[in-house]
Amino acid sequence: MGDFDKIVNRVGTESMKWDGVDKLYGGEGLLPFWVADMDFKAPEAVLEALKKRVDHGIFGYPHKPASLDDAIINWLSRRYSFPVDQNEIVYTSGVVPAIYQIIQAFTKPKDKVIIQPPVYYPFFKVVTNGDRQLVENPLVYDGQHYKMDLDHLESIIDDQTKMIILCSPHNPVGRVWSKEELTRLAELCIKYNLLIIADEIHADLIFSGHTHTSIATLSEEMANRTFTCLAPSKTFNLAGIQASYVVIKNQSYKRKLEQQLGNEFLNMTNNFSSVAMEAAYRYGESWLEELLQYLENNVATVKQYIQEFMPKIKVVEPEGTYLLWLDCTDLQLSSMERKKWLRDSGKLALSHGIVFGKEGEAFERVNIACPKQTLVEGLERLKKAYDEKF
Numbered sequence: 001m002g003d004f005d006k007i008v009n010r011v012g013t014e015s016m017k018w019d020g021v022d023k024l025y026g027g028e029g030l031l032p033f034w035v036a037d038m039d040f041k042a043p044e045a046v047l048e049a050l051k052k053r054v055d056h057g058i059f060g061y062p063h064k065p066a067s068l069d070d071a072i073i074n075w076l077s078r079r080y081s082f083p084v085d086q087n088e089i090v091y092t093s094g095v096v097p098a099i100y101q102i103i104q105a106f107t108k109p110k111d112k113v114i115i116q117p118p119v120y121y122p123f124f125k126v127v128t129n130g131d132r133q134l135v136e137n138p139l140v141y142d143g144q145h146y147k148m149d150l151d152h153l154e155s156i157i158d159d160q161t162k163m164i165i166l167c168s169p170h171n172p173v174g175r176v177w178s179k180e181e182l183t184r185l186a187e188l189c190i191k192y193n194l195l196i197i198a199d200e201i202h203a204d205l206i207f208s209g210h211t212h213t214s215i216a217t218l219s220e221e222m223a224n225r226t227f228t229c230l231a232p233s234k235t236f237n238l239a240g241i242q243a244s245y246v247v248i249k250n251q252s253y254k255r256k257l258e259q260q261l262g263n264e265f266l267n268m269t270n271n272f273s274s275v276a277m278e279a280a281y282r283y284g285e286s287w288l289e290e291l292l293q294y295l296e297n298n299v300a301t302v303k304q305y306i307q308e309f310m311p312k313i314k315v316v317e318p319e320g321t322y323l324l325w326l327d328c329t330d331l332q333l334s335s336m337e338r339k340k341w342l343r344d345s346g347k348l349a350l351s352h353g354i355v356f357g358k359e360g361e362a363f364e365r366v367n368i369a370c371p372k373q374t375l376v377e378g379l380e381r382l383k384k385a386y387d388e389k390f
């Protein structure tokens, strides 16, 4: 099974996280906890399947096998009671490109698309790049916990509002939206005839005591207006393989998206994506259960260490994802000052909260998907910088 304690050197492996870090942050010898991939090897079954595929030696134009559809259908049905048919899956080379193309196909220039910051930063550009109007419905933070502001959401919807992008679970604040919250959101979407892009890329990364609900499963009406974007890339650490898919129940929408992808010459995926995806969904479940345990232990380690040694920093309790959201309000540093301090004194590369929207200005996002030893080294660096300054 997974050897999550093992440190695998990623330097020199074309890793954005490790090889790109010093240049991007303008520092030297930085320890990276930023971009959302993991420092763990993918499950052995995935590696074996890829090796077998490489050994075959021919990498011609791909055709997605029905066995891949089956592996996905079983996964979604077993884990989320999400019933999906073969004709409801559209394969894409990444969730972000898929979201952009859905917006292009189903809205017109100047139409309004809602997002809920602080949120995964490409959500801003996928809307504005195509000349759609970005409308923000910020999450509400009470100093401990985040929720959606559904009253505000209702107040900003007008005739030009066509779509909402839901991040579920939510990156970066770590919320796993409850069925009740999603039901209220769904009622508004139906009432105002909004389409929903449900980015559920983190759906498999749920901590004990929480349950992921796919918003499309709430009712037939919701299923008919939802584009559920999924991928094994976060779950099994396969981001570089660019394997993803969209579940669309509404067959006319499905045809329209396929047409859009064809028109943009984006309907081709790569040989390795199907192989990796199928092996991960067929054989990766016990590895995932172990991973979740390991991540929960890492969360506990960070919480305990920060509470004990850096009381001015607050960890927002995560319900899922491997991204921890640190409330740094009490440090009383501007975003720029904090960025310099973390880089120069801490030798750390975290994701600065400001990139997720102005609501994230006083926060840092930490990727905890690494061996405990690496995590502890990061915490020790942070403590040293903290002790020097506070």
Ligand SMILES: Cc1ncc(COP(=O)(O)O)c(C=O)c1O
Pocket: 036, 093, 094, 095, 096, 097, 120, 167, 171, 199, 201, 202, 231, 233, 239, 244
């Ligand atoms: C919410 C969310 N959506 C999408 C992505 C990226 O998806 P992809 O690499 O498939 O475009 C990420 C990566 O961190 C993410 O957090």
